[in-house]
Amino acid sequence: MGDPVSFMARPSGVGSARLGRLETPHGGIDTPQFMPVGTQATVKSLSPADLRASGAQVILGNTYHLALRPGAERIARLGGLHRFMAWDGPILTDSGGFQVFSLGHLARVDDDGVTFASHIDGSPHRLSPERSLEIQALLGSDIAMAFDQLIDPTRAPGQVEAAMERTHRWAERSLSARSGAEQALFGIVQGGIDPVLRQRSAATIAALPFDGIAIGGLSVGESKEAMASTLEVVAAALGDDPRPRYLMGVGSPLDFFPAVERGIDLFDCVLPTRVARNGQLWTSAGKLNLRNARFLDDPRPADPHCGCETCRTHSRAYLAHLFRAGELLAYRLATLHNVTYTLTLMRQIRASLADRSFASLRDAVEARYGVVGSGEKPPLTAR
Amino acid sequence: MGDPVSFMARPSGVGSARLGRLETPHGGIDTPQFMPVGTQATVKSLSPADLRASGAQVILGNTYHLALRPGAERIARLGGLHRFMAWDGPILTDSGGFQVFSLGHLARVDDDGVTFASHIDGSPHRLSPERSLEIQALLGSDIAMAFDQLIDPTRAPGQVEAAMERTHRWAERSLSARSGAEQALFGIVQGGIDPVLRQRSAATIAALPFDGIAIGGLSVGESKEAMASTLEVVAAALGDDPRPRYLMGVGSPLDFFPAVERGIDLFDCVLPTRVARNGQLWTSAGKLNLRNARFLDDPRPADPHCGCETCRTHSRAYLAHLFRAGELLAYRLATLHNVTYTLTLMRQIRASLADRSFASLRDAVEARYGVVGSGEKPPLTAR
Numbered sequence: 055m056g057d058p059v060s061f062m063a064r065p066s067g068v069g070s071a072r073l074g075r076l077e078t079p080h081g082g083i084d085t086p087q088f089m090p091v092g093t094q095a096t097v098k099s100l101s102p103a104d105l106r107a108s109g110a111q112v113i114l115g116n117t118y119h120l121a122l123r124p125g126a127e128r129i130a131r132l133g134g135l136h137r138f139m140a141w142d143g144p145i146l147t148d149s150g151g152f153q154v155f156s157l158g159h160l161a162r163v164d165d166d167g168v169t170f171a172s173h174i175d176g177s178p179h180r181l182s183p184e185r186s187l188e189i190q191a192l193l194g195s196d197i198a199m200a201f202d203q204l205i206d207p208t209r210a211p212g213q214v215e216a217a218m219e220r221t222h223r224w225a226e227r228s229l230s231a232r233s234g235a236e237q238a239l240f241g242i243v244q245g246g247i248d249p250v251l252r253q254r255s256a257a258t259i260a261a262l263p264f265d266g267i268a269i270g271g272l273s274v275g276e277s278k279e280a281m282a283s284t285l286e287v288v289a290a291a292l293g294d295d296p297r298p299r300y301l302m303g304v305g306s307p308l309d310f311f312p313a314v315e316r317g318i319d320l321f322d323c324v325l326p327t328r329v330a331r332n333g334q335l336w337t338s339a340g341k342l343n344l345r346n347a348r349f350l351d352d353p354r355p356a357d358p359h360c361g362c363e364t365c366r367t368h369s370r371a372y373l374a375h376l377f378r379a380g381e382l383l384a385y386r387l388a389t390l391h392n393v394t395y396t397l398t399l400m401r402q403i404r405a406s407l408a409d410r411s412f413a414s415l416r417d418a419v420e421a422r423y424g425v426v427g428s429g430e431k432p433p434l435t436a437r
Numbered sequence: 438m439g440d441p442v443s444f445m446a447r448p449s450g451v452g453s454a455r456l457g458r459l460e461t462p463h464g465g466i467d468t469p470q471f472m473p474v475g476t477q478a479t480v481k482s483l484s485p486a487d488l489r490a491s492g493a494q495v496i497l498g499n500t501y502h503l504a505l506r507p508g509a510e511r512i513a514r515l516g517g518l519h520r521f522m523a524w525d526g527p528i529l530t531d532s533g534g535f536q537v538f539s540l541g542h543l544a545r546v547d548d549d550g551v552t553f554a555s556h557i558d559g560s561p562h563r564l565s566p567e568r569s570l571e572i573q574a575l576l577g578s579d580i581a582m583a584f585d586q587l588i589d590p591t592r593a594p595g596q597v598e599a600a601m602e603r604t605h606r607w608a609e610r611s612l613s614a615r616s617g618a619e620q621a622l623f624g625i626v627q628g629g630i631d632p633v634l635r636q637r638s639a640a641t642i643a644a645l646p647f648d649g650i651a652i653g654g655l656s657v658g659e660s661k662e663a664m665a666s667t668l669e670v671v672a673a674a675l676g677d678d679p680r681p682r683y684l685m686g687v688g689s690p691l692d693f694f695p696a697v698e699r700g701i702d703l704f705d706c707v708l709p710t711r712v713a714r715n716g717q718l719w720t721s722a723g724k725l726n727l728r729n730a731r732f733l734d735d736p737r738p739a740d741p742h743c744g745c746e747t748c749r750t751h752s753r754a755y756l757a758h759l760f761r762a763g764e765l766l767a768y769r770l771a772t773l774h775n776v777t778y779t780l781t782l783m784r785q786i787r788a789s790l791a792d793r794s795f796a797s798l799r800d801a802v803e804a805r806y807g808v809v810g811s812g813e814k815p816p817l818t819a820r
Binding site for chain 2: 094095096098099100101102103123124128131132133138139140350351353363367368369371372375376378379381382383385386387
């Protein structure tokens with residue numbers, strides 16, 4: 055039985071940052087890399103052709119959403135998630151653990167799994183490590199995630215530790231339930247922002263035969279400093295472990311740099327697409343809020359340095375008009391730009407690691423986006 | 438001063454149907470032709486590239502909407518409507534007359550014009566033939582429309598006649614107010630469904646030096662038979678007048694045929710785009726309602742005979758899922774298909790006029806869409 059994915063990475067000389075390439079059954083991924091989120095079998099407002107044009111190499115699908123609607127068995131009958139959504143590149147599916155707790159109603163956790171009510175119609179459902187892996191096998195993603203328990207890191211230390219221990223037990227059960235040679239499986243490090251717990255969790259997950267290691271439970275309201283120090287604890291615990299490392303739910307221009315420096319290879323976040331739908335564009339000059347009235351008379355492209363269809367074709371004035379008029383085209387044009395911006399930034403980060411210009415790229419982005427923190431972190435809700 | 442547009446049409450031998458070509462400053466239009474409606478400087482959910490891919494040769498812009506938001510003077514400062522919306526093909530703008538009465542609040546008509554309150558914010562506005570033509574000149578459309586008075590054709594005959602007479606006076610004032618050599622101006626025949634009034638209006642408008650003749654006030658609730666007989670009265674009154682004829686606000690698969698047979702060259706309607714956003718697709722097999730649960734498991738394309746991106750790429754199951762999930766991509770994919778279908782049907786109609794297979798094409802479409810009437814006529818509201 056061959057490995058479903060292979061990963062080659064070399065140290066960049068910049069902190070713990072690595073430059074790598076992850077090969078999957080549906081194609082290769084240059085790392086560090088960002089994965090746009092295709093929650094309900096679509097990256098909101100974008101077509102597969104749009105995604106390709108944006109430079110996307112891999113996207114994320116949500117087990118919780120897809121299991122509820124249209125249903126994993128249905129997607130399997132229709133040929134799997136790639137065929138269903140007409141995306142022939144790599145797909146990573148999350149385990150549903152995050153959404154069960156953040157979106158599902160009345161979630162009750164026991165050692166076997168989680169019972170919850172659908173946020174769509176209130177119908178009762180149950181997820182467990184075994185069912186999560188079964189769903190992900192039905193979806194046919196290239197990379198599946200172990201089923202973990204999300205917990206607010208500000209809870210009592212005993213509760214955070216108990217959730218982490220349960221996540222470790224579920225990690226072993228996820229491994230036992232994995233489907234086969236065609237799907238990789240990543241484990242998830244938990245432990246809140248407690249360095250002792252994080253160290254223990256990283257060592258525990260790294261000792262298991264996962265194909266990659268994810269860091270969960272961050273970007274849920276903790277400070278930038280707490281995130282960075284937690285990533286350092288995990289990086290130290292993982293040492294020179296050669297497997298890909300995935301920081302879940304993180305993806306703003308400011309957040310990439312400290313994470314890449316601490317060895318992160320993969321990111322995902324709804325932020326670029328969500329803020330786009332609210333009219334916030336990320337540009338080489340910083341944030342641009344298209345709902346600001348002054349843009350109604352601005353004939354320039356959103357970002358003159360961007361090559362996306364939006365910036366090649368349309369003015370800020372037109373985009374600002376579309377947002378004011380509530381026109382559907384606004385959401386697509388803004389999303390296409392923000393995804394392109396984010397993936398271009400990741401490409402620039404990779405290039406800066408190769409030619410040792412990472413620090414100056416980081417400083418330039420921090421100068422444009424504000425070093426103190428963007429205030430654009432997603433709340434502890436759906437992604 | 439050269440003519441802003443030129444039109445060459447030849448009788449097809451099928452009733453009064455003609456095959457023609459309308460040349461405008463932004464390109465040529467094969468007739469009979471359908472114009473997708475770009476209400477607020479966008480055909481809802483479609484990009485300019487989507488429109489080109491759908492086969493669109495000309496689109497319609499709405500003077501009322503654009504004057505209120507973002508404002509005609511603003512669009513002029515930004516280089517005109519073509520540049521503003523990045524559509525470099527021909528544009529026809531309506532006069533605002535229809536929307537003032539159907540969308541504006543508290544519309545009060547006098548001989549000079551109409552005072553009304555914006556449907557967006559209640560602010561007071563006034564439109565007159567002169568202001569309508571000024572706005573259309575600011576927008577820079579290839580074809581402008583004379584300012585007319587809309588009236589419910591079921592009103593008392595005296596009221597319908599008075600509105601028609603006012604439309605005739607406004608037609609002359611529209612001609613006096615026209616801008617110059619670069620913009621064509623079409624007059625509008627009114628008169629409700631009264632054959633005497635329609636005959637008089639057609640003769641009056643045809644006697645004026647318009648570049649084209651439009652038929653307004655139809656598709657507002659009258660029967661198919663009333664529309665057809667009214668078109669016949671107008672066709673008889675126009676005789677072999679060589680100018681293009683435009684039936685305003687009409688555009689369903691069943692409505693094209695009787696109108697083409699009665700000499701209509703141009704159509705516009707929000708129907709293909711509006712029903713698409715409700716999940717109704719027009720296909721070579723008839724209507725397909727994607728909200729029907731049975732499509733959730735249907736792996737076939739919406740229309741196997743259609744070459745649009747939607748049908749080339751996606752299954753009915755995926756489209757049905759997107760509609761159920763309320764995903765933005767649903768609206769674009771459905772709209773792209775319906776516009777492509779409508780423009781393909783117009784191309785088939787032109788080909789059928791050329792090779793005398795019009796009757797069999799009409800019979801085939803009527804068999805699929807129901808000869809009795811589609812029930813999909815737009816209400817007397819916005820277009």
